[in-house]
Amino acid sequence: xxxxxxxxxxxxxxxxxxxxxxxxxxxxxxxxATSVQEFPGRVKAAEEVNMAFKISGTLMNxxxxxxxxxxxxxxxxxxxxxxxxxxxxxxxxxxxxxxSEAERVIAxxxxxxxxxxxxDKARFGLQQIAAKYENAQNQLADTKIYAPFNxxxxxxxxxxxxxxxxxxxxxxxxxxxxxxxxxxxxASTYIHRNKMESFYASFDFMPNQKVPLRLISIAPKANANxxxxxxxxxxxxxxxxxxxxxxxxVDMVISDTASGKTEIPSSALFxxxxxxxxxxxxxxxxVIRLRAVSVKxxxxxxxxxIAQGLSDGELVxxxxxxxxxxxQKVKPMADESETNVGGLL
Numbered sequence: 001x002x003x004x005x006x007x008x009x010x011x012x013x014x015x016x017x018x019x020x021x022x023x024x025x026x027x028x029x030x031x032x033a034t035s036v037q038e039f040p041g042r043v044k045a046a047e048e049v050n051m052a053f054k055i056s057g058t059l060m061n062x063x064x065x066x067x068x069x070x071x072x073x074x075x076x077x078x079x080x081x082x083x084x085x086x087x088x089x090x091x092x093x094x095x096x097x098x099x100s101e102a103e104r105v106i107a108x109x110x111x112x113x114x115x116x117x118x119x120d121k122a123r124f125g126l127q128q129i130a131a132k133y134e135n136a137q138n139q140l141a142d143t144k145i146y147a148p149f150n151x152x153x154x155x156x157x158x159x160x161x162x163x164x165x166x167x168x169x170x171x172x173x174x175x176x177x178x179x180x181x182x183x184x185x186x187a188s189t190y191i192h193r194n195k196m197e198s199f200y201a202s203f204d205f206m207p208n209q210k211v212p213l214r215l216i217s218i219a220p221k222a223n224a225n226x227x228x229x230x231x232x233x234x235x236x237x238x239x240x241x242x243x244x245x246x247x248x249x250v251d252m253v254i255s256d257t258a259s260g261k262t263e264i265p266s267s268a269l270f271x272x273x274x275x276x277x278x279x280x281x282x283x284x285x286x287v288i289r290l291r292a293v294s295v296k297x298x299x300x301x302x303x304x305x306i307a308q309g310l311s312d313g314e315l316v317x318x319x320x321x322x323x324x325x326x327x328q329k330v331k332p333m334a335d336e337s338e339t340n341v342g343g344l345l
Contacts, residue, residue, distance in 0.1 A: 022331050023324070029263050037251070044180050045175050051147075057084075062170065069150075069152055071147060094132075095130065105118050152174055154173065184228065193218055199214075205242075211238060262310045266298055268321060279291075279321055
């Protein structure tokens with residue numbers, strides 16, 4: 001009889017130990033007064049211009065190559081100036097003739113010899129030819145284009161002796177050293193534009209680092225995709241500097257005055273009957289209870305923002321959630337020591 005009672009007691013103890021699962025717990029935390037949203041972005045040059053002539057003509061020289069560095073004021077390209085030089089010489093001769101004639105009439109009018117009508121014709125005629133003369137000078141000067149800032153040649157679109165029209169891009173120049181990041185946000189984020197606190201970018205070539213950004217502008221009008229463009233500047237002392245065209249992820253921190261939001265590891269979530277659920281641990285009886293929650297947002301850092309269903313200080317299971325059952329008795333696992341990671345010692 002004693003042996004039977006002993007065997008029954010041991011079997012009961014083994015069954016209880018089998019039913020009791022070891023679980024890792026997490027104490028529910030308040031999500032704080034801010035929320036973080038992530039958006040893909042692209043690095044762009046702070047300045048990018050398509051260089052073109054104001055006048056038409058035959059392209060004579062392009063003095064830069066793709067990828068070459070240019071300085072502000074450097075000659076980039078020029079068109080054949082012969083026709084514009086001939087036009088300037090002709091108008092200059094006409095201007096000198098009209099000018100001398102007008103000066104004589106004006107002098108005679110001052111001596112009360114000439115009539116007021118002759119005086120007005122001489123004065124307005126001189127103004128008209130002076131404007132034509134200035135326009136001819138400008139057109140001759142416009143046969144050359146110069147770099148508007150320090151930067152690099154991104155594209156060279158034409159080679160001599162192509163005949164180009166006014167306004168037709170010849171080369172594309174981007175600024176060097178100063179870069180920006182451009183992201184597009186939906187209307188649901190745009191309406192909180194006054195609550196945007198800070199921005200951080202992450203790059204593949206700088207793992208585990210967040211680069212602080214400064215807000216430049218937010219477009220007041222949506223684009224064709226119903227998104228609003230946000231421009232952000234990269235610190236000039238960042239090294240190495242990203243190049244235009246690089247992809248990045250931008251974290252946008254938005255102040256959130258709404259209450260009741262909590263934060264838990266996303267590994268604590270699982271689906272049950274189409275609802276998001278967690279296991280909540282009861283310290284008093286050592287069992288877990290199923291509870292449906294409302295998930296507001298999932299972050300790539302492994303955290304989840306819970307809008308409803310949890311309170312600060314409650315304990316939830318964060319590992320092996322799919323193997324547990326409601327009202328199951330569990331045993332919390334001890335936290336890992338910082339000096340004994342993995343419990344190897």
